[in-house]
Amino acid sequence: MREMSKGSNVGLAELSGETGAVIARLGWSSASADGDADVSVLLLGAHGKVRGDGDFYFYNHPAADDGSVQLLGKTPTDNGSEDRIGLDLAATPADVERIVLAASRYGGAGFGDLEDLRLTLADRGGEELLGFSVDGLGEMRAVIFAELYRRDGGWKFRAVGQGYDTGLAGLATDFGIDVDDAEEADEAEEADGAGPPGEATAEVEPVPPVPAVPAVPKRPRTARKKVTLPAVARKSLAENDSWHQARLFPCGSLKSDRERETRATSVLLAVMAQVPEYGRRLTAGFGAPAGRMETFTEVTLPHGETPRRPDGLVRVERAGKLWTALVETKTNGNALRAAQVQDYMDIAARRGYEAVVTVSNDVALDGSPPVDVRIDGRRKHKVALWHLSWAEAAHQAQMLIRHEGVGNAAHAWLLQELLSYLQHDNSGCHGFQNMGPAWVPVRKGIDEETLCEGDARAVEVVASWERLIRQVCLRLGGELGQKVLPVQRVKRGTDPLARRASQADQLCRDGRLEAELRIQDVPGVLALTADLRTGRLRTSIEVPVPEQGQPLTWAKRLMRQLADAPADIHVETLTDGQANGPRGTLERLRPEPADLLPRDGARITGFRLSLFKGMGSRRGSAETGFIRSVDEAVDRFHATVVLALERRTPTPRKAAPAALLGAGA
Template sequence: MRHVAFTSRAGESVQQMIKGANVGLSSLSEATGSITLTLGWTDPSGAGEADVSVLLLGADGRVRNDQDFVFYNQPTGADGAVQLLGKSPTGSGSEDRILLDLEMLPAEIERVVVSASRYAGATFGDLNDLRLALSDSSGERLLAFDITDAGTETAFVFGELYRRNGEWKFRAVGQGYESGLSGLATDFGINVDDSDDEPHQESPPENTPVPADGAPAEPVPAPAPQAGSDKPAEPKERSRAGRVRTAKKKSTLVKAAKVNLAEHPSWQSARLFSVTGLRNDQEREARATSTLLSVMAQVPEFGRRLTARFNAPAGTIQTFTEASFKHAETNVRPDGVIRVARAGRIWTALVETKTGGNPLKVDQVESYLTVAARNGYETVITLSNDIALDDEHPLTVDRRKLKKVALRHLSWAEVAHEAHMLCHHHGLDNPVHAWLLGELLHYLRQVNAGCHGFQDMGPAWVPVRNSITAGTLRIGDKRAMQVAENWEKLIRQLCLRLSGETGLNVAPVMRRRRSDDSAVRRMQTVASLVETGRMSAEIRIPSAPNPVRIDADLRTGQIETTVEVQAAERTRPLSRVQWLLRQLTEAPPELRIEALAPGQTTGPCELLGSARPEPGLLIPETGEISSFRLTLSTGMGTKRGAEETGFIRSIDTAVDRFHQEVLQALKPAAPAPTEG
C-alpha cells in the first residue's frame, strides 16, 4: 500500500494518495458508512467542465443492469445509496460531489467506479488541478488524490471503492478513455445509445399547479414517489428500449398562461407562506426556519438535495421546531431539528438560523455542538445570509467540539438556488411539489423575509473606497482584506444566481493553481486595489464564447464587463468586422470593440456606435484580425449594500446587462464560403 499523509489547514490528517495506491477506509475513520466523494478541477479556458458518473459492479466486473449506471440523466442509483449532488462553484474552480452510503449498497456490489466525462472535443488535459477527495459522514476529509498526467482523454476513472474481506477500500486509479462516457459505460456492460435526438415533451395538464412565476415543473412519465418514500423514481427517459441514452437531456419548461381575475392592480395573490405581520428579527427567523423545514419534509427531491450536502442518507425526512435540550444549568433551543430515517438508522442535525444582517454567535453554536455530541447527533447546520468560502465555516469555534460532530453552513442564496434549479430546469415528478417550491421561492425573495443572501460589503467598504480615492491604501490594511473576502462572496453568489437563471453551471475561473490558498488570492486582490484601485474576477458562462471578466474600478466608479470573441474565418478583415457587427445590432452603442491581430494584446478600439457606419476603423495596420474584445461599462454604486445605489446591486446590474444585451447575441464563429 503506497500513500503518504499530510496535514490540512484545518489540522486533520489526510491521506495523500498516489496513482495505484489503496487504503482501507476503516483505518482512516470510524464514520465511513456514508461518505462524500468530491471531484474538482479548475478550467482556465472556460470552455466547459466535466460531469461525474458512478458504476456499480458485481464480482464479474460488470453492472447488473442499467440501474447501476448513475450519471446526469439518472442521478440516483441502488435504491438511493448513490446520489449525484451536482456542481458548485468554489474559491478554486468547481467541485462535483457524490454521496455514497456504503452500508446500503446491495451485497452483490463488489466495486464502485468513480469517473467523469467531457464533451464537444474537450479533454481532461485541458483542465488544471484535477483532483478527488473523500470525506466521512462527519465531513472530515480522509484522503486526497491529485491527477497530474491527464491528456487527450474524454472520460476518466478517478478512483474506485472495492470490498476486500468485508472491508471497503479505496484505490486511486487515474486512468482515462478517449471514447467518452459511452465508451467507458460500454466497457462495464451498459448498452448505450449516444444519439442526440431529443425526446418528445408533453405539455402539462391544463390544471397543473405552477410555481409563482408561472413556470410548471418539467412533466415526466414516471410516477412520483410518495413523500418520505425511500423508493427512487424509475429513470425518466430512454431513447430506445433497453438502451441508456448518454446524450444530455435538455429540460424545457413550458410557460403556462395565467388568468388574472383581480379587479385592481393593488390586489395581491394569497400566498401559502406570507411575510405579512412579521414585526421583528425573532419572528422572521422562526417563520423562515419553519417554512424551509416544512417544504424539505414535503418535497423529498428538495429535502434530499439539501441534506445530502451534509452527508445525510437518502431516506424519510422529518423536521421539527421548538425542540428544547438541557445544556449546563439551562435549556437551549435550536431553531430546528432535521431527522432522516433509513433502514433502522437515524441521522440528526440541529439547525441554527439567522435572517437579515444578524450574525451567527460563537457561544450559541458551540452550545449546540455540545448538545449534539451528548445526544449522538451527527451535524449542526448554520443557515444565514453569509456565504462560506473554500469549505470554511464563517465562524471559528473550539475545534475540540468538532471531534464527534460536523459543523456545516448554508446560505439562504444556496437554498434559493437549489429550489430554483428544481423548479425551472431539472423538474420534479409531482406538480404539487413544484407549486410548493414555487411558494418557498416567492417567500425567500420577499424583502421582509430577511432571506436575501449576501447583501453587504461590510463596514470596511467605505473606508477602503475613501483610502483608494485619497491614495493612502497600503498592502497591510486589514480592512482591504475584508473587502477582498467579501468580493469573493459576491462573485460566488453572482454565479449561483446566474446558474439558476440560465440553467447552466456558471462558476468562477481561476487562473492560478489551487496551491495558492484563499489568503494568497485575497492578497492579490488587495495588491490590485492598492496599485490600480480595481477588483477583478472571471466567471465562466457555458453559453459565452470565453470567460467573462468583471472589473470594478473604485477610482472611476465604473464596472467593466469584458469577453473575447474569436473572429470568423473570413478571407477579408472587413468581412470579419461586419460578421461581428451583424450580431450586435441590438447591443448598446457605448459597447467598446477592440480588434486584435494574432499575437497582439491591443489593437484598434472603437465604440459600437462609431463602428457601425465605419467598420473599417477596426482593421489593424497588419490587416489581420484573430479576435475581438468586447467591453461594456456600467456605473458603480457607492453604498456598501444591495439597495438601488449600492455596489452589490450595481454588479448584478452590470453582469445582467452584459449577458442580455451582448452575450446572448453572440454566435460561434463558423467557416464561410470563399469570398471573391
C-alpha cells in the same frame, strides 16, 4: 489524510469510523479558466458489468432512488473547481461489488488541459480521509480515477488512474452499456421531436430525449417526465395592483428579526420535509443519507443549567438508523454568533447527533462555515459543521421548479411558494447584501490616495467582493438552469488568505476589484471589473474568431450577431491575444464594420465586447447600492450580449448511449 499512489488500496475502516457514507471530490484548475469535467459513477455486479442501464450515473441521471449515489454538482474552490459525489455505502445494494468513480470531458478536450487533478475522499463529517493526484493523462477524454470494492464485509478504496481516449462512450461500453453512433442518436432525437426547449409550463409534458455522453459543448438534459413551472406567471385576474394573491407563506406582517428567523426556519424546513427532491438536494451535501425525513422547530435541549433552543432540527431515518442535525438560522443580515453555535456543537456531540447546520445571508468562503468553533479531539463522536446561505436555498429551489423538475404539481407549487417567500422584501432572506464596515473607508482611501498596501480593511473588502461574486453565480445559474462558477486563476494549494492579501494589495495600487465567471456552454469567460476610482463597472467577454474566413467577414458577422445589442457596447479588436487593435462603440461600427480591421494587417485573434455602467456607492443592496449595481450590470450584459452570441451560434449534435435515449419517456 493518506496520500494514495496509482494502484494502491486501503480499507475505509482503517481511516475512519464514519464511512457508512462518503463524499468523493474531483478537483482541478485551468490556466485558461475554461476547463471543465463531469463526474460519473458506475455500479458493477460480481461479473464486472453494470446490472442494467440504471447503474450508470452521470449529468443526465444524477441520483439513485435508494440514495446510494447522488451527484452533488460543481462548486468553486480557491484553486479552481471541483465536482462532488455523495455515496451512501450502507444503502448500496448487496449485489453491487464495485463502485467505479470516473470523469469525462466534452468537445474533444482532453484531461491534459487541466491542472492539479486530484480526487479526495471525505467521511460523512467532511473530514478528508485520502487523496489521489493524477497527471500524465494527455489527450484522454475520460478517466477512471478510483473504485470502491467490497472485501471481507467492508469497503476498500483503490486508486486507478486509467484513461480512455474514446471518451465516456468508450468507458461505458467497457462496462456493458451500448452506445449509438451520432447518426443513430440524431434519428432518435428527430423521431421524438427534439429541439430547443420551449417555455416551461405547469403541465407534465415529455422532454426531448438526450444524449448521455457530454462530449460536446451542449450539455445533456434530463429525459424523464417532470413538472416545472413557468418563469413568468400567468396574467393576474386582479382588478388592480392593490390586490395581492393569497400566499401559503405570507411575510408582509413580519415586524422583528426574531419573527423573521422563526418564520423562515419553519418555512424552509417544512418544504424540505414535504418535497423529497428539495430536501435531499440540500441534506446530501451535509452527508445525510437518503431516507424518511422529519423536521422540527424550536426544539428545547438540555445544556447545563440553561436549556438551549436551536431554531430547528432535521432528522433522517434509514434502515432503522437516525441522522440528526441541529439548525441555527439568521435573517436580515444578522451575523451568526460563535458562542451560540459552539453550544449547539457541544450538545450535538453529547447526544450523538451528526451535524450542526447554520443558515444565514452570509456566503461561506474556502468551504468553511462563517463562524469558528472549537472541536474537542478527545470526543469519539464527531460532529460536522455545515453552512447554507439563503441564496443557495433559493438557487436549489429555482433549479428544480424552473429547469430540472419535481415529481408532481403540488411539490412544484410548494417550491414556488418557498421561492416567493425567500425573494419577498420583508423575509430577510435575500442573501449577501452588505459589503461590510470596511467598504466606505476603503473607497475614501482610494479616492484620496491614502490607502496603503497591507491595510486589513482592503482584505475585508476583497473577501466581501468574493462573497458577492459567488452569490451572483448562484442567482444567474438559477435563472438560466446552467452552472455558473467563479474562476480562480491560482495553483492548487495556494493559501486563500495569502491570495486575498495579494488581491487587496492590488486593490490599493490600482483601485479595481476584478472577477471572472464561467457560464456553462458559453465559450469564453465573462469578466467583471469594478473601478473604485472612476466609479464605473465594466462587464466584458472575449469572442474568438473562426479558424477559417476573412477578417472583414468576421467583423460583419459580429455586427449581425449584435444587431439588437445596446448601441453603447464597446468592441475591441484583439491582435495576437492583446487588446491593441481598433475599437469603438456599436453605434459607430455598425455602418462601417471594416473599422475593426487593423491598419497594419496584424493577425486578428478575437474581439472583446464590453459594457460600462455607473457603480453604486453605498455598501448595501439598496437601489443606489454597490451590490444592486453589480447584479444589474451582469444581468444586462448577459441578456443583451451573451445571449445574442449564443442564439446565433449553431450547436453540434452528440452521440449517446442507446439504452438511455428516450429513457423514462
